[in-house]
Amino acid sequence: MAIGTPKSLSECKRFFCEPSSPKQRQYEALRAYFAEERPSAEVARTFGYTPGSFQVMCHHFRREENPSFFLTPQTGPHAQPQKSAARDLIIELRKNNHSIYEISAILKSKETPLSPTAVREVLKAEGFAALPRRLDEERPDGLRPTVEAVADVRQLSLASRRFETKCGGLFLFVPGIVALNLEGLAKAAGLPGSKMIPGSHALRSMLALKLWSVERRSHVMPHVADQGLSLLAGLNAIPKRSFLSEYSSRVGHRQIVKLQAAYHKQIDRKALFPGDSFNLDFHSIPYFGEHPSVQCHYLAMRSRRQKCVLTFLAQELDGRAFCYSNADIRKGEESEEIFRFIDFWKRVHGERPRHLVFDSKLTTLANLARLDKMNITFMTLRSRSPKLKKEVASVPASAWRKIELDVPTRKYRFPKVYEQSVQIEKRTFRQLFIEDLGHDVPTIMLTNDSKSAKNLVTRYAKRMLIENALSDAVRFFHMNALSSAVGLKVDFDMALLVIASGLYRQLADKMRGYEDAQAKRIFRDLIDMPATVTVGDSEVTVKFHRRAHLPIIIDSGILDSRAKVPWWDGRTLRMHA
Numbered sequence: 001m002a003i004g005t006p007k008s009l010s011e012c013k014r015f016f017c018e019p020s021s022p023k024q025r026q027y028e029a030l031r032a033y034f035a036e037e038r039p040s041a042e043v044a045r046t047f048g049y050t051p052g053s054f055q056v057m058c059h060h061f062r063r064e065e066n067p068s069f070f071l072t073p074q075t076g077p078h079a080q081p082q083k084s085a086a087r088d089l090i091i092e093l094r095k096n097n098h099s100i101y102e103i104s105a106i107l108k109s110k111e112t113p114l115s116p117t118a119v120r121e122v123l124k125a126e127g128f129a130a131l132p133r134r135l136d137e138e139r140p141d142g143l144r145p146t147v148e149a150v151a152d153v154r155q156l157s158l159a160s161r162r163f164e165t166k167c168g169g170l171f172l173f174v175p176g177i178v179a180l181n182l183e184g185l186a187k188a189a190g191l192p193g194s195k196m197i198p199g200s201h202a203l204r205s206m207l208a209l210k211l212w213s214v215e216r217r218s219h220v221m222p223h224v225a226d227q228g229l230s231l232l233a234g235l236n237a238i239p240k241r242s243f244l245s246e247y248s249s250r251v252g253h254r255q256i257v258k259l260q261a262a263y264h265k266q267i268d269r270k271a272l273f274p275g276d277s278f279n280l281d282f283h284s285i286p287y288f289g290e291h292p293s294v295q296c297h298y299l300a301m302r303s304r305r306q307k308c309v310l311t312f313l314a315q316e317l318d319g320r321a322f323c324y325s326n327a328d329i330r331k332g333e334e335s336e337e338i339f340r341f342i343d344f345w346k347r348v349h350g351e352r353p354r355h356l357v358f359d360s361k362l363t364t365l366a367n368l369a370r371l372d373k374m375n376i377t378f379m380t381l382r383s384r385s386p387k388l389k390k391e392v393a394s395v396p397a398s399a400w401r402k403i404e405l406d407v408p409t410r411k412y413r414f415p416k417v418y419e420q421s422v423q424i425e426k427r428t429f430r431q432l433f434i435e436d437l438g439h440d441v442p443t444i445m446l447t448n449d450s451k452s453a454k455n456l457v458t459r460y461a462k463r464m465l466i467e468n469a470l471s472d473a474v475r476f477f478h479m480n481a482l483s484s485a486v487g488l489k490v491d492f493d494m495a496l497l498v499i500a501s502g503l504y505r506q507l508a509d510k511m512r513g514y515e516d517a518q519a520k521r522i523f524r525d526l527i528d529m530p531a532t533v534t535v536g537d538s539e540v541t542v543k544f545h546r547r548a549h550l551p552i553i554i555d556s557g558i559l560d561s562r563a564k565v566p567w568w569d570g571r572t573l574r575m576h577a
Contacts, residue, residue: 019047027069029054030061083122086112090122099131102140148224148237151205152196155236158569161535165228168531169523171542172553173211174232174573175563176503177204180266183566189259192250197239201567202247205233209244210493210500213476213523220244228533231540234567248492253328256495257344260324263499264348271509272502275345277317277355279463280338280362283470284308285327285480285490295331309490312337315469317357317462320516321505322469325494335363342376352376355449357463369425372448379460382431382444392418392433392442400435403454407461412438417453422446432456472518473497510556525549539572540565550577 007015019025029047032038033054044054061067086107093103100119107114114122136144149155186199193199208229214220220241223229230237239247269275284299287307297308314324324341338356346352352374360381371378382388400416407413418433424446432453434443449456473479477497501519508514508522526549534541544550553559559575 023069026057030058033058082112082114083118086114087122087126090114090119091126091128094123094128097131098140102142146225148240150196151230151235151237151239151243153198153201153235154196156234157236158535158571160537163227163533164530165226165533166530167208167212167223167226167228167232168533168542168544169527169529170208170211170229170232171531171533171573171575172507172527172558173503174565175558175561176506177207178563178565180263180499182207185259185262185266188262189255191255191259192247197235197243201234202239202243204567205235205239206244206248207496207499208233209238210477210496211503211527213478228531231533231535231568245489248489251492253326253491256328256491259495260498261344261348263502264323267502269349272319272321272506273316273323274318275316275349275351275353277357277459278323278353279315279317280341280356280358281313281315281467281470282334282337282362283311283313283479285311297331310334311490311494312341313470313494314341319502319505320469321502322473322498323502325491325498327491327494335367338363338367339370342374355379357460359463365424368429368446368448369427372427372429377447377449379445379447379449379456381460382446384441384444388444389441392444395433401453403457405454405458405461407458410461412436415457417457419453468518469501472520473501476518476520476523477501507558510558511552512555513552526553536571539574540568542573542575544575544577546577553577 016028019028025047029043029049032046033040033043040054040058041051043049044051047054049057089107089110089112090103093106098106100116100123103119104114104116107119182203183200186193186203191199191203193202197205209220209223212223212229214223220238224238224240226238264273267273284297285308286299286302287294287309289307291307294307294309296305297310298305299308309327310329311325311327312329313322315321316323324344326337326340329337338358342352354377356371356376356378358378358380360383362380368378368380395418400418402414402416405413405415415437416435420431420433421428422431423429427448430447430449432445432447434445434457437443437457445456445460447456451459470479477500479494479497504519504522507526508517511522511526514522514526529547529550530545532543532545534543544553554577559577563573564570565573
């Protein structure tokens with residue numbers, strides 16, 4: 001054993017008088033004070049403490065039962081029993097060219113479990129080097145990742161067969177999807193496609209994933225092996241995440257507008273979108289990356305401005321489904337978005353929307369005068385400026401009028417209203433101050449509607465429907481889960497949201513007790529159920545497994561309907577319980 005150069009007497013003295021370790025310095029200082037009885041101030045100055053901190057240290061030392069200044073040697077066995085017991089078996093398995101993961105799995109089956117890290121440590125201690133990387137065919141037989149087929153419509157097999165699918169409830173949407181004529185929609189919008197995946201099949205695949213509430217494009221991978229999902233899309237396999245992400249990047253905003261227009265022309269407008277009144281709102285989808293094209297907008301959920309993709313959504317009051325979306329909005333264009341929606345509705349349906357309800361942030365006061373000139377009835381709120389607050393406070397108590405809302409379940413049914421006329425951009429509007437509506441400060445409503453104050457307040461209370469719908473879209477359709485760094489993909493995702501929400505509303509209207517249900521509840525009770533699918537020569541039979549809410553589907557009569565599916569070579573879909 002080698003011995004170092006011996007220290008000099010001065011170095012040994014310095015070790016005790018000038019300790020470098022904090023614990024040794026505390027020990028020497030306390031020893032000088034208590035054992036050598038040196039003054040407190042002198043000890044503190046000698047060992048580098050302030051007088052106050054040294055007194056605190058002495059205080060703690062007096063009250064500490066077992067102060068520790070020296071290392072205590074560890075007791076007990078230094079060996080690891082589990083490694084020692086499995087060492088011989090590990091060496092034997094490595095000599096047979098087993099990897100550390102295979103060895104760990106074998107040890108687990110022999111009830112002597114060791115993690116791969118522990119196995120690696122044993123082999124390293126015994127001098128074994130890592131195995132060279134092996135080909136798949138050189139590895140022992142066992143569970144391995146499967147390589148699924150590439151999506152190709154030409155490889156779709158409609159041969160007679162039977163299989164199980166977890167996505168059985170999606171077949172309830174097939175009659176509605178057939179009625180939409182996605183082939184016509186894709187052609188009218190000019191959606192891109194190829195011989196392997198035509199535009200209509202790509203649209204159907206992405207719509208199926210949206211109906212099944214798949215959060216992100218990357219989360220499609222657990223579903224690529226489900227034969228039911230691929231059969232519904234009309235492909236041999238669902239496209240992988242790389243295709244879906246790239247495909248949405250190839251769809252421009254003009255194509256998305258054409259897609260929504262074609263969708264409106266294809267549906268039964270009177271049933272889904274009567275068009276009497278619309279709720280309008282913005283929603284900011286947060287983005288946490290560094291992409292330069294994403295601008296900062298106000299994010300209500302965080303009460304601050306940050307990078308967001310701003311989306312505009314319109315909801316029809318009676319149909320309760322989204323009827324229009326736009327995520328291609330740049331800063332400074334927000335106030336004009338309401339007129340883009342008006343132009344879209346007139347171009348598609350030949351008339352302007354008759355009634356619009358929105359909040360104060362949607363557009364400017366000058367644009368309210370434009371709406372009035374266009375003979376469009378609107379209802380909105382005004383920002384509570386200090387001047388308006390002072391005006392509300394000056395209204396005498398005798399001027400307020402109490403009204404009763406025809407909403408039995410509402411907590412605040414008896415608000416007080418004060419009405420006056422105001423001039424904005426040389427146009428006269430009705431301004432209502434509303435108290436006792438459930439807010440700490442009065443609500444200020446601005447409108448050109450001639451209905452009674454009672455009807456106006458009741459209608460504006462229904463504007464909560466779009467906020468509830470947005471909340472449902474965020475939770476169920478994963479509206480806040482950005483699939484890309486640019487707004488273009490979000491724009492296409494919002495168009496899919498419009499179509500998917502319409503299909504959910506059409507299905508809910510057929511189910512008793514689900515007319516007002518949100519998509520999350522509809523999916524949980526009626527859609528999320530497995531099924532057995534049988535492909536025959538002339539029909540495709542879907543037999544749903546027993547579920548608690550299956551009688552609701554049976555009573556709706558939807559199982560009695562038959563639909564010829566074009567992408568199944570005209571085979572008929574038949575569903576039964």
